[in-house]
Amino acid sequence: MAVAGELWAELPAEKRIFCSVLLFSWVVYLWEAFLAHRQRRVYRTTTHVPQELGQIMDSETFEKSRLYQLDKSTFSFWSGLYSELEGTMILLCGGIPFLWNLSGRISGRAGFGPEYEIIQSLVFLLLATLFSAVTGLPWSLYNTFVIEEKHGFNQQTLGFFLKDAIKKFIVTQCILLPVTSLLLYIIKIGGDYFFIYAWLFTLVVSLVLVTIYADYIAPLFDKFIPLPEGELKQQIETMAKSINFPLTKVYVVEGSKRSSHSNAYFYGFFKNKRIVLFDTLLEDYSALNKEPAEGEDGENEETKSKTKNKKQGCKNEEVLAVLGHELGHWKLGHTIKNIIISQMNSFLCFFLFAVLIGRKELFAAFGFYDTQPTLIGLMIIFQFIFSPYNEVLSFCLTVLSRRFEFQADAFAKELGKAKDLYSALIKLNKDNLGFPVSDWIFSMWHYSHPPLLERLQALKDAKQE
Helix, strand or coil: CHHHHHHHHHCCHHHHHHHHHHHHHHHHHHHHHHHHHHHHHHHHHCCCCCHHHCCCCCHHHHHHHHHHHHHHHHHHHHHHHHHHHHHHHHHHCCHHHHHHHHHHHHHHHCCCCCCCHHHHHHHHHHHHHHHHHHHHHHHHHHHHHHHHHHCCCECECHHHHHHHHHHHHHHHHHHHHHHHHHHHHHHHHCHHHHHHHHHHHHHHHHHHHHHHHHHHHHHHCCCEEECCCCHHHHHHHHHHHHCCCCEEEEEEECHHHCECCCCEEEECCCCCEEEEEEHHHECCCCHHHCCCCCCCCHHHCCECCCCCCCCCCECHHHHHHHHHHHHHHHHCCHHHHHHHHHHHHHHHHHHHHHHHCCCHHHHHHCCCCCCCCHHHHHHHHHHHHCHHHHHHHHHHHHHHHHHHHHHHHHHHHHCCCHHHHHHHHHHHHHHCCCCCCCCHHHHHHHCCCCCHHHHHHHHHHHHHC
16 A cells, blocks of 8 residues: 555656546446446335335336336446446547647638637537537437337437437537637636636526526427416416416426426526426326327327327326425525525636636646646536536535425425325326335435435325324
8 A cells, every 4th residue: 555655646746637537437437336236126126016105006007117217227327337438438548639639620721720719619519519419329319219119208200309319419509609608708808807707607698598498499399388278277377376476477398299208397587487387297288198180190290199098197186286396496495595506616616717727737637738728627627626526516416405305395285285296296106107116325315306205205194184
C-alpha cells in the first residue's frame, strides 16, 4: 500500500485526475450493477403473489409484471455495460480531443479559424450529439420493438419511431445550439463575475422552456386536445377551485399513439396553470379501450391498432384522486422547493466552475495541452469532476422525492380521495406492469416514489379512519 501510494504521488497531476475520474466512473457502474443484480434476484425468486398482495393483485398480472421487469433489468444491464465501455474507450483513446480537432477542421473549411471558438464548439456539440444518437439508436430500437412490443406497450411502427427520433434530434439542436452559444458568449465576456450571469441565463432559459414546453414543443410530437365539456372536466375545475389552483385549461394528450403507459402532470407559472392527462390514464378516453371505427385505417398507418380486451385507465373518481395527489405537490410547495434546490445547485456549480476553469491540469488530463476551450471546460468540470457530488445529490433528491410523494398522498386523503387513490394506484400499477416487490437497497437508492405497498398501507389507514 505504501509503495502504491508513493507511485500515485509521483504521477503528474493530470494523470491522477484522469485515473480518478475513470476509477470513480467504474465504481459507480459496479455499484449500480450490484444493486440491479439484487433486484433481478427478487424478480427471479418471487414467483408467487405474496400474501399481503393477495387482495390487490392477481397471479396472472403478477407474473406478467415480473417477466416485464426482469426483461427490462436484463436489457439495462447490457446497455449500461456498453455505455460504460464506450465512455471508457472514448477517454482512453482521446476521443474528446479528436472530436474537438475534427470540429476545428470542419469549421476551418467553412472559413472560421481558431479564433471562432464558439463556432467550433457548436460543431463539436452537433457531432457529439449525433454520435450519441447513432450509437444509442440500436438500443432504443431493441427496447421499443422487442421489450415493449413483447409486453404489449409499444404502439409505434418503425416508420413512426424513426420519424419521431429525427424530429427529436432536430428540435433538440434548435434549442441546444443557440442556448449553448449564448452561454459561452456570456462566460467569455462576463469578467470575474461571469458565473452569476451564466447562472441567471440558465435560470431564465429553464423557466422559459418549462413555460413553452407543453404549448409549443410537446405538440410537435403528440396531439393535445382540450378535455371535452362534461362531468370530469367540471369536477376537475371544482377541485382546482377548492384549493385555489389557478387552472386555465385541461388537455388530453394522445399518448396511446406511442405507448400504453399512462401519466398526468401540470405546468405553468403564476395564474396560468394547465393540467395534461394522458388518454391512457382515462378509461373513457383511452384509444386502447375502443375498437377502431370504420374508415380510420388510414389514420392508423403510423401507429398500430392493438386494442386489448382489458380495460385501460381509471374511472373519473380515480382520475380526480390522481390529480388530487398532483395538485398536492403544488399546494404543499414541492414544485417551488424543487426549483429552489435546483437553482441553488446550479449557482454552486457555476461558482465552482469559475474557481476551477483556470486549472490547466484539468484540461491536460483529457488531452488538451495547448488550448482550454470553454465548452470542454464545462464538460470536464460538470460531467467528470463534479460526478461524486452529483451522485450524492441525486440520492438526497431521491429521498426528498419519496417524502414529497407521501405528503402529496396525504393531501389527497385530506380531500377525501383516499379510497379512490388507493384503487387508482392499484390500477396504474397493473396497467404499467409495475412489480410491487423490491430489494430494499435498490428501492432506497433508485425509487423516487415510495413502493406501492407502503403507499397503499398509508392510504388504507386513512380509509379505516
